[in-house]
Amino acid sequence: MARLTRAQQQERTRATVLVAARQEFAEHGYAEARIERMAERAELTRGAVYSNFTGKRALYLAVLADDAEQARTRAERPLESPASTGPALGAFARVWLERLPLTGDTPGSGHLQLRSLSGVLDTEPARTALAELFRFEALLLALALEPHTALRRSTVRMAELALTLLNGAASLAENAPGTSDPFDLARAAEHLSGIALPDGGEPAHLPFVAPARPAQDPWAAPSGLRDEITGGSVGLGDDGVVIVLGVGRLSAAEEAVSAARPGDEVTFVVVTNDPAETGRLARLRITDLTGSLRRVFTDGELPRPRVVFDDDGTVAAALGRKPADDHTEAAIRVHGGLIVARAEGRGAGHAAATHPAHGPRRPA
Template structure:
């Protein structure tokens, strides 16, 4: 038998650890689970576990991410999409509520099925990231709802209310399995569309955001990136707006989306200074939501927004940023494979989305240079 390469051996070890960790978390729950027992189950040393995962929290999040990826891979698209925002909310709720544990499920298995984070996020960075992720989830759900016939208002507050209802039901079911009728909850979610909720037109800080800086920089866009909404490869050389957001700044995505010009390709690149934990948390929440969206909305009705995970920081590096953290916020506008505008700091995505490079004459100058 041919010897395994180092990469193959690492992948095999990682897979064995995940299987053992899922068994441990199912039997004992997150709080009582032990890394030593996980190593024993996998027939590995404690050091081998820690060489692949930084600790129990990273292991637990990795198990949940693996579950979310499997669920997303098997998600069947709908034959036809709901006719209204209310019907779409009801359909989304029915899909989401399939995770509720049954009365005879063990606490550990119920928590895994719920993708529960109770008692897991005990650090300030991960808690701050979760708050931003919830807001980003609301934006993605709202953009899908806004595509429904008759939807002529922004629906982020409505989407946030629906997600609050669902997560509240999950929190109750976690401690009292079998409580809460999924059909009643889905019906309640559908009726939320009739509540008059008006989103704020603009965040109060936007008028004070500095304009983006004009540029004419060659853009060597990193390859190998994927849009998590569609699963398709992403070419960041396409004309449009690229916004790099740390996990604690994801709510700023809406500022860029709303400010973008019709036809702009808007890409949100998610980065973090802690890929092992905060990065996995972001991946878990977004993959989980997207898996539900794909079962309710057809591919053409998913949010017109590309979402990319960049754990390695390839995009900010290509933009000249040597390091990133959870508060990172920078953006560029791309046209004809050139970066024509740059911004950094709070409101960066909004600034580059509003930047009108055409009026600044860069195209005319570029054509003049190209004329023999």
């Protein structure tokens, strides 16, 4: 029998630890779970566990992210999308609510099924990241609900209300399973489309954002990237806008999408300086949402912006941003294989999106 390579052995160990951790969290819940028992279940040392995961929180997030990825992989694409916003929002809610635990489920298994974060995120950076991720999720849902119109702030607010309703139902079900009827909740979500919400103005800081800097730089587009929304490969050499956002700045995605021109290929590259925890949190939330979107919307109705995880900093480095962190905000506009504009700091995505698509003319 051929010997496993070091990478293969590490992947096997990681998978074994995840199975043991899932059993431990299901039986004891997050608060009472112990790394020592996970190591015993996996027939490994504590050191072997810690060599793959930084701690219990990282392990828990990894288990949830793995569950979300498996659910997304199993998701079947619909033959057609609901015809209008209300039914589409109701269909999304029904899919999302399938995770609600039943009365007979143990608390630990119910928390895993809900992919609950209760009692897990106890630091300010983690809470900030979750708030930013929530706004990003609402943007992606809004883009799916109205794919053929310009983005409206009122649609994003409607998506925020729907996600608040669903997350609130999950929080209640976590402590009192069976208290909410999923069908009633889905109907309530559907009716949110009938609420008149103001579009509101642009963010107050946008008038003060510096314009993108013109450039004529060769663009060595990284390869081997995956779009988290469709699952397809991503080529960053296409004309359009590439925006690198730290997890703590994901809410800036809305202003970039609103500023993009029709036909622009917009790619959001998600980065963090804490891949073990913040990175896994981002992967969990985005994977979870896109798994539900794939079951409701056809490929043609899925949000057009592409979302890429840049765990190893390849894209950020290609943009000249190394190292990237949770507060990174940098963007480029690409045209004809060249970077024709660069922007950094607050509002960078908006600045690059509003820059002339062709960039400065080459000298004769």
